Amino acid sequence: MARKKKNQKNLIKDIAIQRIEYLFRLAEENYGSSPQRSDRYVALARRIGMRYRVRLPSYLKRRICKDCHSFLVPGSSSRIRLHGRYMTITCLKCGKEMRYPYKSENKIA
Numbered sequence: 001m002a003r004k005k006k007n008q009k010n011l012i013k014d015i016a017i018q019r020i021e022y023l024f025r026l027a028e029e030n031y032g033s034s035p036q037r038s039d040r041y042v043a044l045a046r047r048i049g050m051r052y053r054v055r056l057p058s059y060l061k062r063r064i065c066k067d068c069h070s071f072l073v074p075g076s077s078s079r080i081r082l083h084g085r086y087m088t089i090t091c092l093k094c095g096k097e098m099r100y101p102y103k104s105e106n107k108i109a
């Protein structure tokens with residue numbers, strides 16, 4: 001069995017992450033005109049992540065509902081509330097609440 005070089009593996013993961021980020025950008029751009037299409041884009045992004053075993057970057061993870069996997073847009077399809085050290089993101093489609101640790105001087109891009 002041929003062993004894949006480590007560099008090559010990393011390259012594939014890099015490309016996978018680039019594609020995921022691109023799909024999220026498309027989801028963002030299309031949300032205004034077609035929210036269903038955005039859900040489809042993030043579903044594809046999730047699938048790429050699973051296929052290549054890459055974790056979604058945390059700032060993108062917060063944009064998907066853990067339960068119904070829809071694209072979350074703060075103020076439109078999700079609600080964000082700060083509770084001390086936690087940030088609670090509520091999916092307005094299924095009502096699922098997700099908690100993420102929150103630091104005031106967090107570098108959120």
Ligand SMILES: [Zn+2]
Nearest residue numbers: 065068091094
């Ligand atoms: Zn949901």
